[in-house]
Amino acid sequence: MKEKDFEGIRSLPLFHEMEEENFQELMRVAYFQTFPPQIELISEGEPSDFLHIVADGMVELFSNWNNRETTMAIVRPVGTFILAATVRDAPYLMSARTLEKSRIVLLPSQDVRAVFDKDNAFARAVVTELAACYRSVIKASKNLKLRTSTERLANYMLRRQELAGGAPSFELPIEKRKIASQLGMTPENLSRALRTLGEYGLEIDGLKVTIADRDDLTRFAKPTPLIDDPGT
Amino acid sequence: MKEKDFEGIRSLPLFHEMEEENFQELMRVAYFQTFPPQIELISEGEPSDFLHIVADGMVELFSNWNNRETTMAIVRPVGTFILAATVRDAPYLMSARTLEKSRIVLLPSQDVRAVFDKDNAFARAVVTELAACYRSVIKASKNLKLRTSTERLANYMLRRQELAGGAPSFELPIEKRKIASQLGMTPENLSRALRTLGEYGLEIDGLKVTIADRDDLTRFAKPTPLIDDPGT
DNA sequence: CGTTCAATTGATCAGCGTCAAACTAGGTGG
DNA sequence: CCACCTAGTTTGACGCTGATCAATTGAACG
Numbered sequence: 371m372k373e374k375d376f377e378g379i380r381s382l383p384l385f386h387e388m389e390e391e392n393f394q395e396l397m398r399v400a401y402f403q404t405f406p407p408q409i410e411l412i413s414e415g416e417p418s419d420f421l422h423i424v425a426d427g428m429v430e431l432f433s434n435w436n437n438r439e440t441t442m443a444i445v446r447p448v449g450t451f452i453l454a455a456t457v458r459d460a461p462y463l464m465s466a467r468t469l470e471k472s473r474i475v476l477l478p479s480q481d482v483r484a485v486f487d488k489d490n491a492f493a494r495a496v497v498t499e500l501a502a503c504y505r506s507v508i509k510a511s512k513n514l515k516l517r518t519s520t521e522r523l524a525n526y527m528l529r530r531q532e533l534a535g536g537a538p539s540f541e542l543p544i545e546k547r548k549i550a551s552q553l554g555m556t557p558e559n560l561s562r563a564l565r566t567l568g569e570y571g572l573e574i575d576g577l578k579v580t581i582a583d584r585d586d587l588t589r590f591a592k593p594t595p596l597i598d599d600p601g602t
Numbered sequence: 603m604k605e606k607d608f609e610g611i612r613s614l615p616l617f618h619e620m621e622e623e624n625f626q627e628l629m630r631v632a633y634f635q636t637f638p639p640q641i642e643l644i645s646e647g648e649p650s651d652f653l654h655i656v657a658d659g660m661v662e663l664f665s666n667w668n669n670r671e672t673t674m675a676i677v678r679p680v681g682t683f684i685l686a687a688t689v690r691d692a693p694y695l696m697s698a699r700t701l702e703k704s705r706i707v708l709l710p711s712q713d714v715r716a717v718f719d720k721d722n723a724f725a726r727a728v729v730t731e732l733a734a735c736y737r738s739v740i741k742a743s744k745n746l747k748l749r750t751s752t753e754r755l756a757n758y759m760l761r762r763q764e765l766a767g768g769a770p771s772f773e774l775p776i777e778k779r780k781i782a783s784q785l786g787m788t789p790e791n792l793s794r795a796l797r798t799l800g801e802y803g804l805e806i807d808g809l810k811v812t813i814a815d816r817d818d819l820t821r822f823a824k825p826t827p828l829i830d831d832p833g834t
Numbered sequence: 835c836g837t838t839c840a841a842t843t844g845a846t847c848a849g850c851g852t853c854a855a856a857c858t859a860g861g862t863g864g
Numbered sequence: 865c866c867a868c869c870t871a872g873t874t875t876g877a878c879g880c881t882g883a884t885c886a887a888t889t890g891a892a893c894g
Binding site: 414415433434435436438440442453454455457458460461463464486487490493494496497498500501502503504505507508509510511512514515516517554592594595596597602 | 646647666667668670672674685686687689690692693695696718719725726728729730733734735736737739741742743746747748749786824826827828829834
């Protein structure tokens with residue numbers, strides 16, 4: 371089981387180019403744990419002791435303030451989270467909970483930093499990864515500030531279709547309420563926005579989405595790589 | 603003039619710990635330029651060729667979409683911007699313009715990457731800096747999603763007071779319209795929100811703010827280090 | 835003094851959140 | 865197998881927040 375996880379982790383850009391010896395060292399000190407759904411793995415404000423990797427399952431990153439809560443991101447296999455807190459040795463800015471049964475790999479922060487110091491390829495990968503994280507949050511921020519909720523939803527749907535391979539019909543990966551929170555809207559508002567998008571050829575039945583005419587929806591959504599492209 | 607800039611740049615966390623020799627190398631290939639106000643230094647979507655450092659003056663980072671514009675951040679001396687794009691060799695996600703006459707230092711991206719590879723202290727500093735940038739955008743995002751505009755404004759004022767040394771009266775550093783855009787609201791809405799905060803002891807005359815009772819305003823603003831503290 | 839642009843104010847309206855109720859689907863237990 | 869429970873989703877009614885438009889005031893500058 372562990373060996374299979376090794377491969378998945380090794381295939382991550384973050385670990386792919388580093389020395390085999392150093393990778394093995396990290397794996398030796400890693401903890402592998404399986405959690406049931408709805409377990410709060412970390413809470414914002416806590417000190418950051420481990421870099422987390424989602425080997426299997428699904429994890430939600432969220433934040434609270436004044437009795438309000440918002441979903442910041444969803445992490446799926448194989449992805450990492452709280453790299454920034456690990457690097458800075460600072461408190462978590464977000465909480466994390468499993469959404470389904472999940473296998474999580476925990477790397478002690480101090481070991482990550484130690485390997486960073488002696489493995490230049492890993493150091494470069496950490497920088498690249500952090501830069502990618504930064505850019506993805508900037509995009510999310512532009513999304514929030516420059517678009518209405520219905521526009522955000524339309525672009526979300528276009529992106530989901532791409533991730534699903536481009537077929538006209540596909541399944542949403544998570545509950546609508548989580549999608550709503552991620553997009554900065556209420557479930558009720560999402561429900562109405564979906565009907566609004568019906569005018570542009572989007573149909574929805576449960577979690578199954580069908581986009582009748584992608585061009586039509588695209589004209590409304592006006593996607594741009596500077597907000598909607600992942601990873602660049 | 604250049605030598606004075608050297609010191610300022612050297613004092614940045616990003617450059618402070620690196621080898622003197624490597625620092626000198628970077629300074630040798632750097633361009634020093636002075637720009638008048640309202641000059642667009644870079645435009646989103648362009649390839650990233652230089653790491654920018656604001657040696658003097660003030661620079662606004664902003665973004666456009668569909669004829670809308672929003673202020674993403676204000677950079678003051680001595681601060682850097684677009685480190686992430688430089689690292690990833692990816693297009694800028696934000697545009698930048700001078701708000702006043704500004705002296706800007708330009709470091710060719712390829713030289714920054716070269717030094718990164720041979721200077722471990724610099725590499726660590728880049729990682730630390732990027733992690734800080736990432737965390738600050740996460741905070742901005744939480745601010746937007748979890749708070750109303752008046753709450754954001756109240757916390758902004760509390761933070762400004764701290765930065766001004768804690769005195770009851772202080773000056774706002776930029777135009778109100780820029781503050782409004784940064785906080786994700788319109789100038790009109792900002793104007794009204796300011797009057798609302800009058801109920802909590804905040805007075806405003808032009809750019810001069812007076813906070814009569816900090817505790818009162820704090821009870822309304824409910825600041826938290828996980829959103830409002832810079833740099834941690 | 836006139837020009838210009840930011841800031842304010844008022845009126846209006848759209849977007850979106852809140853509250854409540856009805857509806858649905860998936861799972862449980864009798 | 866069906867009644868029932870639970871939780872997510874949808875719908876409707878309502879109200880607040882904040883955007884838009886227009887007009888006025890105010891301040892900086894030539």
